[in-house]
Amino acid sequence: MKKLLHIDSSVLGPHSVSRQLSAAIVDRLCQTTPDIQITYRDLSATPLTHLSGADLAAAQGAASPDAALAQELAAGQSVMDEFLAADTVVLGAPMYNFTLPSQLKAWIDRIVVAGKTFKYDAQGPKGLAGDKRVVVAISRGGFYGPGTPAAALEHLESYLRGIFGFIGVTKLEFIFADGIQAGHEHREKALSSALQAVTSLHAA
Template structure:
Protein backbone atom coordinates (compact mmCIF):
# COMPACT_ATOMS: atom_id res chain seq x y z
CA UNK A 1 0.00 0.00 0.00
CA UNK A 2 1.13 3.55 -0.80
CA UNK A 3 0.07 6.69 1.03
CA UNK A 4 0.69 10.05 -0.63
CA UNK A 5 0.85 12.85 1.97
CA UNK A 6 0.50 16.38 0.58
CA UNK A 7 0.92 19.57 2.61
CA UNK A 8 0.34 23.01 1.13
CA UNK A 9 0.10 25.45 4.05
CA UNK A 10 2.70 28.18 4.31
CA UNK A 11 2.16 28.87 8.03
CA UNK A 12 4.73 26.40 9.34
CA UNK A 13 4.25 25.21 12.91
CA UNK A 14 1.05 27.28 13.19
CA UNK A 15 -0.64 25.31 10.41
CA UNK A 16 -3.82 23.47 11.35
CA UNK A 17 -3.87 21.38 8.18
CA UNK A 18 -0.29 20.19 8.74
CA UNK A 19 -1.29 18.92 12.17
CA UNK A 20 -4.32 17.18 10.69
CA UNK A 21 -2.51 15.61 7.72
CA UNK A 22 0.10 14.25 10.13
CA UNK A 23 -2.68 12.76 12.25
CA UNK A 24 -4.38 11.23 9.21
CA UNK A 25 -1.13 9.77 7.89
CA UNK A 26 -0.37 8.26 11.30
CA UNK A 27 -3.91 6.85 11.46
CA UNK A 28 -3.63 5.04 8.13
CA UNK A 29 -0.05 3.99 8.82
CA UNK A 30 -1.21 2.39 12.08
CA UNK A 31 -3.88 0.47 10.18
CA UNK A 32 -1.39 -0.52 7.45
CA UNK A 33 2.00 -0.89 9.12
CA UNK A 34 3.74 -1.88 5.90
CA UNK A 35 2.46 1.13 3.97
CA UNK A 36 4.96 3.26 2.08
CA UNK A 37 4.49 6.99 2.68
CA UNK A 38 5.46 9.48 -0.01
CA UNK A 39 5.58 13.07 1.23
CA UNK A 40 5.37 16.23 -0.84
CA UNK A 41 5.50 19.63 0.87
CA UNK A 42 4.11 22.20 -1.53
CA UNK A 43 4.36 24.94 1.09
CA UNK A 44 8.13 24.79 1.36
CA UNK A 45 8.93 23.34 -2.09
CA UNK A 46 6.19 24.64 -4.38
CA UNK A 47 5.77 23.54 -7.94
CA UNK A 48 6.00 26.30 -10.52
CA UNK A 49 2.78 27.41 -12.13
CA UNK A 50 2.25 25.89 -15.55
CA UNK A 51 3.81 27.56 -18.57
CA UNK A 52 3.89 26.60 -22.26
CA UNK A 53 6.79 24.17 -21.71
CA UNK A 54 5.30 22.33 -18.74
CA UNK A 55 1.84 22.29 -20.28
CA UNK A 56 3.26 20.71 -23.43
CA UNK A 57 5.28 18.23 -21.38
CA UNK A 58 2.15 17.12 -19.53
CA UNK A 59 -0.43 17.18 -22.30
CA UNK A 60 1.21 16.67 -25.70
CA UNK A 61 2.24 13.32 -27.17
CA UNK A 62 6.01 12.84 -27.35
CA UNK A 63 6.17 13.34 -31.11
CA UNK A 64 4.55 16.78 -30.71
CA UNK A 65 6.88 17.96 -27.94
CA UNK A 66 9.86 20.20 -28.55
CA UNK A 67 13.21 19.60 -26.85
CA UNK A 68 12.36 21.74 -23.81
CA UNK A 69 9.09 19.90 -23.28
CA UNK A 70 10.83 16.52 -23.53
CA UNK A 71 13.40 17.64 -20.98
CA UNK A 72 10.63 18.79 -18.61
CA UNK A 73 8.52 15.66 -19.01
CA UNK A 74 10.15 13.36 -16.39
CA UNK A 75 9.80 15.72 -13.44
CA UNK A 76 6.34 16.89 -14.53
CA UNK A 77 5.05 13.35 -15.03
CA UNK A 78 6.53 12.25 -11.68
CA UNK A 79 3.93 14.39 -9.90
CA UNK A 80 1.09 12.62 -11.67
CA UNK A 81 2.69 9.20 -11.22
CA UNK A 82 2.92 9.76 -7.45
CA UNK A 83 -0.81 10.37 -7.37
CA UNK A 84 -1.75 7.51 -9.67
CA UNK A 85 0.37 4.99 -7.75
CA UNK A 86 -1.13 5.92 -4.36
CA UNK A 87 -3.87 3.94 -2.67
CA UNK A 88 -4.59 6.73 -0.18
CA UNK A 89 -3.98 10.44 -0.83
CA UNK A 90 -4.00 12.78 2.17
CA UNK A 91 -4.18 16.47 1.28
CA UNK A 92 -3.83 19.49 3.52
CA UNK A 93 -6.00 22.21 1.99
CA UNK A 94 -6.33 25.41 4.03
CA UNK A 95 -8.59 28.17 2.78
CA UNK A 96 -6.49 31.08 1.53
CA UNK A 97 -8.54 34.06 0.37
CA UNK A 98 -11.68 31.97 -0.17
CA UNK A 99 -10.00 29.23 -2.20
CA UNK A 100 -7.08 26.77 -2.08
CA UNK A 101 -3.46 27.92 -1.89
CA UNK A 102 -2.01 28.58 -5.34
CA UNK A 103 0.70 25.97 -4.75
CA UNK A 104 -1.99 23.32 -4.22
CA UNK A 105 -3.70 24.45 -7.42
CA UNK A 106 -0.37 24.11 -9.28
CA UNK A 107 -0.17 20.49 -8.06
CA UNK A 108 -3.77 19.82 -9.11
CA UNK A 109 -3.03 21.25 -12.56
CA UNK A 110 -0.54 18.41 -13.08
CA UNK A 111 -3.22 15.83 -12.29
CA UNK A 112 -5.73 16.98 -14.89
CA UNK A 113 -4.29 15.23 -17.93
CA UNK A 114 -6.53 14.30 -20.89
CA UNK A 115 -6.35 10.63 -21.72
CA UNK A 116 -4.78 9.79 -18.36
CA UNK A 117 -7.05 11.07 -15.59
CA UNK A 118 -10.06 12.04 -17.73
CA UNK A 119 -11.38 11.78 -21.26
CA UNK A 120 -14.15 13.31 -23.33
CA UNK A 121 -16.58 11.54 -25.59
CA UNK A 122 -20.00 12.29 -27.08
CA UNK A 123 -21.40 11.19 -23.72
CA UNK A 124 -19.38 13.89 -21.95
CA UNK A 125 -16.39 13.72 -19.59
CA UNK A 126 -15.30 10.50 -17.93
CA UNK A 127 -12.96 10.38 -14.95
CA UNK A 128 -10.18 7.81 -15.18
CA UNK A 129 -8.42 8.28 -11.83
CA UNK A 130 -10.68 6.29 -9.53
CA UNK A 131 -9.51 3.39 -7.41
CA UNK A 132 -7.90 5.43 -4.63
CA UNK A 133 -9.13 7.10 -1.45
CA UNK A 134 -8.63 10.85 -1.17
CA UNK A 135 -8.84 12.51 2.25
CA UNK A 136 -8.82 16.29 2.36
CA UNK A 137 -8.01 18.05 5.62
CA UNK A 138 -9.51 21.52 5.34
CA UNK A 139 -9.16 24.55 7.57
CA UNK A 140 -11.00 27.84 7.50
CA UNK A 141 -10.50 30.91 9.63
CA UNK A 142 -14.24 31.59 9.64
CA UNK A 143 -17.35 29.57 8.96
CA UNK A 144 -18.53 29.39 5.37
CA UNK A 145 -21.69 27.90 3.96
CA UNK A 146 -20.79 25.01 1.68
CA UNK A 147 -21.58 26.08 -1.86
CA UNK A 148 -22.09 29.66 -0.69
CA UNK A 149 -20.85 32.72 -2.55
CA UNK A 150 -17.57 32.93 -0.58
CA UNK A 151 -16.70 29.22 -0.47
CA UNK A 152 -14.48 28.33 -3.43
CA UNK A 153 -12.14 25.99 -1.56
CA UNK A 154 -13.89 22.71 -0.76
CA UNK A 155 -16.27 23.10 -3.69
CA UNK A 156 -13.32 23.34 -6.09
CA UNK A 157 -11.75 20.22 -4.58
CA UNK A 158 -15.00 18.23 -4.79
CA UNK A 159 -15.58 19.20 -8.41
CA UNK A 160 -11.98 18.59 -9.49
CA UNK A 161 -11.52 15.19 -7.89
CA UNK A 162 -14.99 14.12 -8.99
CA UNK A 163 -14.17 15.18 -12.54
CA UNK A 164 -11.07 12.97 -12.67
CA UNK A 165 -13.03 10.01 -11.31
CA UNK A 166 -12.29 9.94 -7.58
CA UNK A 167 -15.45 8.62 -5.95
CA UNK A 168 -13.98 7.86 -2.52
CA UNK A 169 -13.50 11.39 -1.21
CA UNK A 170 -13.65 12.53 2.41
CA UNK A 171 -13.38 16.13 3.58
CA UNK A 172 -12.68 16.77 7.24
CA UNK A 173 -12.88 20.40 8.25
CA UNK A 174 -11.57 22.48 11.12
CA UNK A 175 -13.37 25.81 10.81
CA UNK A 176 -13.59 29.01 12.85
CA UNK A 177 -9.91 28.64 13.73
CA UNK A 178 -9.56 32.41 13.70
CA UNK A 179 -12.10 32.79 16.51
CA UNK A 180 -9.56 32.31 19.29
CA UNK A 181 -7.44 29.57 20.90
CA UNK A 182 -10.29 27.68 22.57
CA UNK A 183 -12.38 27.51 19.41
CA UNK A 184 -9.32 26.57 17.37
CA UNK A 185 -8.37 23.75 19.78
CA UNK A 186 -11.93 22.43 19.78
CA UNK A 187 -12.05 22.46 15.97
CA UNK A 188 -8.79 20.53 15.76
CA UNK A 189 -9.98 18.00 18.36
CA UNK A 190 -13.25 17.49 16.46
CA UNK A 191 -11.37 16.98 13.20
CA UNK A 192 -9.05 14.43 14.80
CA UNK A 193 -12.08 12.55 16.11
CA UNK A 194 -13.39 12.39 12.53
CA UNK A 195 -10.01 11.15 11.29
CA UNK A 196 -10.16 8.31 13.82
CA UNK A 197 -13.41 7.12 12.18
CA UNK A 198 -11.83 6.71 8.74
Protein backbone atom coordinates in the same frame (compact mmCIF):
# COMPACT_ATOMS: atom_id res chain seq x y z
CA MET B 1 1.46 -3.32 -0.51
CA LYS B 2 -0.85 -0.32 -0.20
CA LYS B 3 0.62 3.05 -1.18
CA LEU B 4 -0.30 6.38 0.41
CA LEU B 5 0.55 9.81 -0.99
CA HIS B 6 0.66 12.57 1.66
CA ILE B 7 0.47 16.14 0.35
CA ASP B 8 0.79 19.34 2.42
CA SER B 9 0.27 22.80 0.97
CA SER B 10 0.12 25.24 3.91
CA VAL B 11 2.80 27.94 4.08
CA LEU B 12 2.58 28.11 7.89
CA GLY B 13 4.87 25.21 8.73
CA PRO B 14 4.45 23.92 12.30
CA HIS B 15 1.73 26.52 12.98
CA SER B 16 -0.54 25.02 10.33
CA VAL B 17 -3.77 23.33 11.37
CA SER B 18 -4.15 21.53 8.03
CA ARG B 19 -0.67 20.05 8.49
CA GLN B 20 -1.55 18.81 11.97
CA LEU B 21 -4.70 17.21 10.61
CA SER B 22 -3.10 15.62 7.56
CA ALA B 23 -0.36 14.15 9.78
CA ALA B 24 -3.00 12.77 12.16
CA ILE B 25 -4.86 11.22 9.23
CA VAL B 26 -1.69 9.53 7.98
CA ASP B 27 -0.94 8.26 11.51
CA ARG B 28 -4.46 6.85 11.75
CA LEU B 29 -4.19 5.08 8.41
CA CYS B 30 -0.77 3.69 9.35
CA GLN B 31 -2.29 2.26 12.54
CA THR B 32 -5.06 0.54 10.61
CA THR B 33 -2.80 -0.59 7.75
CA PRO B 34 0.69 -1.11 9.24
CA ASP B 35 2.46 -2.13 6.01
CA ILE B 36 1.38 0.93 4.04
CA GLN B 37 4.09 2.68 2.01
CA ILE B 38 4.13 6.50 2.32
CA THR B 39 5.32 9.11 -0.15
CA TYR B 40 5.38 12.69 1.16
CA ARG B 41 5.37 15.93 -0.83
CA ASP B 42 5.48 19.41 0.74
CA LEU B 43 4.23 21.88 -1.86
CA SER B 44 5.31 24.86 0.22
CA ALA B 45 8.88 23.71 0.87
CA THR B 46 9.33 22.50 -2.72
CA PRO B 47 6.79 24.36 -4.85
CA LEU B 48 5.98 23.40 -8.39
CA THR B 49 6.08 26.03 -11.09
CA HIS B 50 2.72 27.20 -12.35
CA LEU B 51 1.51 25.77 -15.61
CA SER B 52 2.77 27.70 -18.65
CA GLY B 53 2.21 27.77 -22.36
CA ALA B 54 5.62 26.17 -22.82
CA ASP B 55 4.54 23.25 -20.61
CA LEU B 56 1.46 22.67 -22.72
CA ALA B 57 3.36 23.03 -25.98
CA ALA B 58 5.95 20.47 -24.86
CA ALA B 59 3.16 18.08 -23.87
CA GLN B 60 1.82 18.40 -27.44
CA GLY B 61 5.18 17.42 -28.91
CA ALA B 62 6.80 20.81 -29.50
CA ALA B 63 10.54 21.12 -30.07
CA SER B 64 12.88 19.74 -27.44
CA PRO B 65 12.63 21.89 -24.29
CA ASP B 66 15.55 23.79 -22.83
CA ALA B 67 17.13 22.64 -19.57
CA ALA B 68 14.86 24.69 -17.29
CA LEU B 69 11.67 23.53 -19.00
CA ALA B 70 12.92 19.94 -19.08
CA GLN B 71 13.33 20.14 -15.30
CA GLU B 72 9.77 21.46 -14.90
CA LEU B 73 8.41 18.69 -17.11
CA ALA B 74 10.29 16.07 -15.11
CA ALA B 75 8.86 17.47 -11.87
CA GLY B 76 5.37 17.35 -13.35
CA GLN B 77 5.85 13.75 -14.46
CA SER B 78 7.05 12.82 -10.98
CA VAL B 79 3.88 14.34 -9.48
CA MET B 80 1.72 12.40 -11.91
CA ASP B 81 3.59 9.16 -11.23
CA GLU B 82 3.14 9.58 -7.48
CA PHE B 83 -0.57 10.22 -7.86
CA LEU B 84 -1.20 7.32 -10.23
CA ALA B 85 0.73 4.93 -7.98
CA ALA B 86 -1.18 5.86 -4.81
CA ASP B 87 -4.09 3.85 -3.48
CA THR B 88 -4.87 6.63 -0.97
CA VAL B 89 -4.12 10.35 -1.12
CA VAL B 90 -4.12 12.46 2.07
CA LEU B 91 -4.28 16.15 1.25
CA GLY B 92 -3.75 19.08 3.63
CA ALA B 93 -5.74 22.00 2.19
CA PRO B 94 -6.02 25.33 4.03
CA MET B 95 -8.36 28.03 2.75
CA TYR B 96 -6.54 31.13 1.51
CA ASN B 97 -8.73 34.06 0.44
CA PHE B 98 -11.77 31.79 0.11
CA THR B 99 -10.04 29.19 -2.08
CA LEU B 100 -7.02 26.89 -2.28
CA PRO B 101 -3.34 27.87 -2.07
CA SER B 102 -1.73 28.52 -5.44
CA GLN B 103 0.86 25.85 -4.59
CA LEU B 104 -1.91 23.28 -4.40
CA LYS B 105 -3.44 24.52 -7.64
CA ALA B 106 -0.07 23.97 -9.37
CA TRP B 107 -0.11 20.35 -8.14
CA ILE B 108 -3.69 19.81 -9.32
CA ASP B 109 -2.76 21.18 -12.76
CA ARG B 110 -0.15 18.38 -12.98
CA ILE B 111 -2.58 15.57 -12.13
CA VAL B 112 -5.65 16.63 -14.14
CA VAL B 113 -4.37 15.56 -17.54
CA ALA B 114 -6.35 14.22 -20.49
CA GLY B 115 -5.48 10.61 -21.22
CA LYS B 116 -4.06 10.11 -17.75
CA THR B 117 -6.74 10.92 -15.18
CA PHE B 118 -9.66 11.71 -17.48
CA LYS B 119 -10.68 11.33 -21.11
CA TYR B 120 -13.41 12.50 -23.43
CA ASP B 121 -15.73 10.17 -25.29
CA ALA B 122 -19.07 10.58 -27.09
CA GLN B 123 -20.84 11.07 -23.75
CA GLY B 124 -18.40 13.74 -22.55
CA PRO B 125 -15.61 13.62 -19.95
CA LYS B 126 -14.91 10.42 -18.06
CA GLY B 127 -12.72 10.19 -14.95
CA LEU B 128 -10.00 7.56 -14.86
CA ALA B 129 -8.96 7.79 -11.19
CA GLY B 130 -11.97 6.10 -9.65
CA ASP B 131 -9.91 3.47 -7.84
CA LYS B 132 -8.39 5.99 -5.43
CA ARG B 133 -9.40 7.12 -1.98
CA VAL B 134 -8.78 10.80 -1.22
CA VAL B 135 -8.95 12.18 2.32
CA VAL B 136 -8.79 15.96 2.60
CA ALA B 137 -7.94 17.91 5.76
CA ILE B 138 -9.48 21.38 5.40
CA SER B 139 -8.75 24.30 7.72
CA ARG B 140 -10.70 27.55 7.41
CA GLY B 141 -10.38 30.75 9.39
CA GLY B 142 -14.11 31.39 9.47
CA PHE B 143 -17.34 29.47 9.06
CA TYR B 144 -18.42 28.52 5.55
CA GLY B 145 -20.82 25.63 5.97
CA PRO B 146 -24.28 25.51 4.35
CA GLY B 147 -26.54 28.22 5.73
CA THR B 148 -23.75 30.39 7.14
CA PRO B 149 -23.50 34.05 6.05
CA ALA B 150 -20.18 33.35 4.28
CA ALA B 151 -21.28 30.15 2.52
CA ALA B 152 -21.26 31.86 -0.89
CA LEU B 153 -17.54 32.59 -0.46
CA GLU B 154 -16.61 28.94 -0.02
CA HIS B 155 -14.47 27.96 -3.02
CA LEU B 156 -12.16 25.36 -1.46
CA GLU B 157 -14.25 22.33 -0.55
CA SER B 158 -16.54 22.91 -3.53
CA TYR B 159 -13.59 23.14 -5.92
CA LEU B 160 -11.92 20.00 -4.56
CA ARG B 161 -15.17 18.05 -4.72
CA GLY B 162 -15.60 19.18 -8.32
CA ILE B 163 -12.06 18.52 -9.52
CA PHE B 164 -11.70 15.10 -7.88
CA GLY B 165 -15.15 14.15 -9.07
CA PHE B 166 -14.15 15.19 -12.59
CA ILE B 167 -11.25 12.72 -12.60
CA GLY B 168 -13.49 9.98 -11.25
CA VAL B 169 -12.74 9.87 -7.53
CA THR B 170 -15.80 8.63 -5.65
CA LYS B 171 -14.09 7.72 -2.36
CA LEU B 172 -13.65 11.32 -1.24
CA GLU B 173 -13.67 12.22 2.47
CA PHE B 174 -13.25 15.53 4.31
CA ILE B 175 -12.11 16.42 7.81
CA PHE B 176 -12.90 20.05 8.70
CA ALA B 177 -11.48 22.53 11.18
CA ASP B 178 -13.56 25.72 10.88
CA GLY B 179 -13.27 29.01 12.75
CA ILE B 180 -9.57 28.75 13.54
CA GLN B 181 -9.18 32.54 13.28
CA ALA B 182 -12.22 33.25 15.43
CA GLY B 183 -10.23 33.22 18.66
CA HIS B 184 -8.15 30.77 20.67
CA GLU B 185 -11.16 28.95 22.08
CA HIS B 186 -12.69 28.40 18.63
CA ARG B 187 -9.33 27.25 17.26
CA GLU B 188 -8.81 24.67 20.00
CA LYS B 189 -12.39 23.44 19.74
CA ALA B 190 -12.15 23.11 15.95
CA LEU B 191 -8.84 21.26 16.11
CA SER B 192 -10.06 18.93 18.85
CA SER B 193 -13.26 18.12 16.94
CA ALA B 194 -11.35 17.47 13.72
CA LEU B 195 -8.81 15.22 15.45
CA GLN B 196 -11.68 13.26 16.99
CA ALA B 197 -13.19 12.81 13.53
CA VAL B 198 -9.85 11.43 12.31
CA THR B 199 -10.13 8.54 14.78
CA SER B 200 -13.24 7.33 12.94
CA LEU B 201 -11.52 6.88 9.58
CA HIS B 202 -11.56 3.29 8.36
CA ALA B 203 -8.50 1.37 7.21
CA ALA B 204 -6.65 2.47 4.08
